[in-house]
């Protein structure tokens with residue numbers, strides 16, 4: 665098992681939620697700048713939240729098929745410390761972003777079986793794989809059993825994770841980090857602080873929130 669699993673709480677939209685997640689022990693907070701998201705955050709709100717969580721917690725700007733300039737400028741203005749890239753993106757694009765920011769490159773299970781172009785960037789320094797469901801932020805878990813034999817060492821896992829199932833997911837795939845949003849909210853873009861606390865605790869302890 666990974667000695668210290670990294671825990672990312674995504675879809676942060678306020679200073680209050682950022683501080684609470686940091687206090688709960690999250691290693692990273694996600695800020696979604698993809699216009700299609702119901703958790704879309706403004707640069708100003710993300711910047712205020714980012715500056716409120718101290719020097720250690722990572723702040724990850726989340727983008728989906730957006731222009732290179734927009735990604736780099738937004739990440740800079742919002743004081744992000746890393747960038748998460750969803751979508752159909754060329755290796756050149758990902759490597760350009762990686763010149764300026766650590767990158768979490770999000771791929772789908774199908775990409776592991778035959779998308780050579782998408783997989784190529786994972787050899788670049790500063791690029792880490794995150795495996796997620798085809799619809800980001802959709803709350804649908806991946807088929808962990810089917811992934812057991814192909815899940816790459818060092819990759820992060822997302823997709824329908826929450827306090828009740830994150831320990832089982834870690835047990836199945838031993839990811840380097842886990843990430844969640846839908847199952848940690850009271851409404852879109854608003855965190856349920858109890859669920860955030862339980863999620864971090866379950867990921868760290870290896871016990872699900874109901875003690876299983």
Ligand SMILES: O=C(O)c1ccccc1NCC(=O)[C@H](O)[C@H](O)COP(=O)(O)O
Pocket residue numbers: 674675694696698700701702703726727728750796797799800801802803804822823824825843844845846847
């Ligand atoms: O969550 C969104 O609304 C979203 C929209 C567009 C691009 C990315 C988005 N979320 C990215 C995340 O990192 C989510 O935490 C990840 O997809 C897992 O979501 P969930 O299955 O809801 O836990």
